[in-house]
Amino acid sequence: MTAQRCCNAETGALDQVGASICCEPESTRALPADGATVKDIVRRKYSDIALGEGCGGYSMIGDAYDDVEGYAPEADLGLGCGLPTQHAALAPGQTVLDLGSGAGMDAFVARREVGAEGTVIGLDFAEPMVDRARTHAAMLGYENVRFVVGDIEEMPLESASVDVVISNCVLNLVPAKRKAFAEIHRVLKPGGYFTISDVVLRGPLPEAVRQSVESYVGCVAGAMERFAYLRLIREAGFSGVRVMQERPIVQAAEALSITVRGVKPRELQGPQHTR
Numbered sequence: 001m002t003a004q005r006c007c008n009a010e011t012g013a014l015d016q017v018g019a020s021i022c023c024e025p026e027s028t029r030a031l032p033a034d035g036a037t038v039k040d041i042v043r044r045k046y047s048d049i050a051l052g053e054g055c056g057g058y059s060m061i062g063d064a065y066d067d068v069e070g071y072a073p074e075a076d077l078g079l080g081c082g083l084p085t086q087h088a089a090l091a092p093g094q095t096v097l098d099l100g101s102g103a104g105m106d107a108f109v110a111r112r113e114v115g116a117e118g119t120v121i122g123l124d125f126a127e128p129m130v131d132r133a134r135t136h137a138a139m140l141g142y143e144n145v146r147f148v149v150g151d152i153e154e155m156p157l158e159s160a161s162v163d164v165v166i167s168n169c170v171l172n173l174v175p176a177k178r179k180a181f182a183e184i185h186r187v188l189k190p191g192g193y194f195t196i197s198d199v200v201l202r203g204p205l206p207e208a209v210r211q212s213v214e215s216y217v218g219c220v221a222g223a224m225e226r227f228a229y230l231r232l233i234r235e236a237g238f239s240g241v242r243v244m245q246e247r248p249i250v251q252a253a254e255a256l257s258i259t260v261r262g263v264k265p266r267e268l269q270g271p272q273h274t275r
């Protein structure tokens, strides 16, 4: 899980190495300014990873999932940066939404917690990731776990339809984070909550890193400053915002992995988020 995927520069094949971000032509490209182009690049990169093609090298911190009940190693592509389910206090019967579900790793752990009477929805905008997650769900025989193709900035889900939102190392990749948290607020039921593992910054990144496509798809360059991130969550209407876990990551001295929780109040105060 902590190994990193890199493409062999000569063969183009994926190797498992312990080195850091590597061998990607896009490392020399500057990050485009507009969010739509950035999202296209992200979608393409993670589609390639799902297909086992192209360069990876995005492996984050990696947590030891091996002892976590419900962990399915085949669904773990080494792309997470925390254990959101371990801080989510999931209960049988809940409806859980996993944003940027990848190959389904956290969705399957959540399924273990919510049981057969619960529902887990995985959302990802990379179709090959969704295909891969669906294959795993079928192999595991989980009929109450479904994966949908969709963008976090505009989720194809009903308002007030889920109890808990989880996500693992994804929101840093979303250009419009305010929109993403507004969407999370919209789809949660009143009293519902999120537990999200993500990358934030404790200091400014070197310019070359901030402008690098590779650092963006590697979950660093798109990260927000820690306090601005927590403020944005509160401004989206969440209460009880609490950092459950926080630690440095190896990819950048200025970056941290955090797991944060927030609650959608039962009685809404301030702007309501409808579409």
Ligand SMILES: C[S@@+](CC[C@H](N)C(=O)[O-])C[C@H]1O[C@@H](n2cnc3c(N)ncnc32)[C@H](O)[C@@H]1O
Residues within 6 Å of the ligand: 039, 042, 043, 046, 047, 076, 077, 078, 079, 080, 081, 099, 100, 101, 102, 103, 104, 105, 106, 123, 124, 125, 126, 129, 150, 151, 152, 153, 167, 168, 169, 170, 173, 174, 219
């Ligand atoms: C770093 S990977 C993490 C995958 C998974 N959560 C895990 O831990 O294995 C980020 C995932 O988020 C997805 N993603 C990024 N931006 C997205 C967006 N705007 N809407 C939906 N999915 C997105 C990518 O396609 C990718 O599968």
